Amino acid sequence: MSERSGAEGARVVNEPLRRIGRDNSLGRGTWTSFAEVFDHRELLGRLVSREVRAKYKNSSLGVVWSLMRPLAQLIIYYVAIGQFLGAARSIPDFAIFVFAGLTAWSLYSEIVTAGTNSIVSNSGLVKKVYVPREIFPLATVGASSFNFVVQFAILLLATIVLGQPPLHADVFYLPLSIVLILTFATALALVLSALNVYLRDVQHLVEILLLVLFWASPIVYSVGFVHDAIGGTWLEELYLANPVTLGVLGMQKAMWVAGTEDPTQYWPDLLWLRMLIAIVVCGVLLVIAQRIFSRLQSNFAQEL
Numbered sequence: 001m002s003e004r005s006g007a008e009g010a011r012v013v014n015e016p017l018r019r020i021g022r023d024n025s026l027g028r029g030t031w032t033s034f035a036e037v038f039d040h041r042e043l044l045g046r047l048v049s050r051e052v053r054a055k056y057k058n059s060s061l062g063v064v065w066s067l068m069r070p071l072a073q074l075i076i077y078y079v080a081i082g083q084f085l086g087a088a089r090s091i092p093d094f095a096i097f098v099f100a101g102l103t104a105w106s107l108y109s110e111i112v113t114a115g116t117n118s119i120v121s122n123s124g125l126v127k128k129v130y131v132p133r134e135i136f137p138l139a140t141v142g143a144s145s146f147n148f149v150v151q152f153a154i155l156l157l158a159t160i161v162l163g164q165p166p167l168h169a170d171v172f173y174l175p176l177s178i179v180l181i182l183t184f185a186t187a188l189a190l191v192l193s194a195l196n197v198y199l200r201d202v203q204h205l206v207e208i209l210l211l212v213l214f215w216a217s218p219i220v221y222s223v224g225f226v227h228d229a230i231g232g233t234w235l236e237e238l239y240l241a242n243p244v245t246l247g248v249l250g251m252q253k254a255m256w257v258a259g260t261e262d263p264t265q266y267w268p269d270l271l272w273l274r275m276l277i278a279i280v281v282c283g284v285l286l287v288i289a290q291r292i293f294s295r296l297q298s299n300f301a302q303e304l
Contacts, residue, residue, distance in 0.1 A: 043135060097252060114140035120193075144185075166257060173272065177254065184243040188289070
């Protein structure tokens with residue numbers, strides 16, 4: 001018995017050492033994390049499906065509820081700001097203008113809000129089994145994208161009914177807007193979901209910041225108003241450096257035909273270039289966000 005144990009011990013000692021866990025180096029660690037998520041793509045798809053079904057569970061209207069909030073916001077802003085405050089008089093097809101902005105904003109805000117709570121709300125799975133933790137905030141990205149498709153379909157239908165379908169050259173701003181919002185929101189969702197595990201106040205802070213950011217984006221007012229107030233200053237450049245602002249402007253540029261054809265409407269110079277630069281910057285932020293998430297995720301089970 002002792003000879004057998006000694007032989008097995010010698011064989012174990014001669015085995016090469018292997019790294020357990022993720023490599024924390026920037027390039028290799030990020031690639032390994034993406035590879036792990038891809039290997040668990042079937043689980044990710046199931047989580048996305050679960051997120052969508054859970055939102056409309058026991059609901060007779062189903063996905064129609066995903067339209068209720070933006071439609072209610074549209075009516076309120078159209079009446080209060082468009083009619084009572086007179087914004088509609090200087091903005092043609094004000095309803096399409098607002099709904100285009102709300103469509104872009106809803107995608108961003110849903111990803112950030114749901115993503116922030118994604119790890120905490122899946123604490124049971126996090127503590128029991130090992131899966132790449134990134135799939136939980138990514139599942140909220142998938143579910144929010146589904147809601148976006150439904151809302152965008154209504155927006156597209158509205159433009160067709162009003163005789164203003166987006167059949168123009170500026171429609172190429174649409175993919176730029178979607179990619180920009182998805183990249184920026186996913187980066188924030190990864191970081192905020194990790195921080196929320198250690199400090200639950202983060203989810204409440206996010207709600208306040210989203211409220212401020214909504215009014216800091218040209219959703220219910222024209223960017224021309226901002227240009228008239230602070231045009232030519234560093235404040236305007238800071239305002240236009242916000243990826244959400246650029247994403248909203250890109251959506252409006254693509255879907256709001258009346259505004260692009262109206263020479264009195266103001267659009268920032270080289271908007272497409274600003275969006276491309278923002279996409280590259282947000283791509284870098286996404287990689288950094290993933291590395292921060294990877295560093296913090298080792299103690300998730302204990303903190304939950």
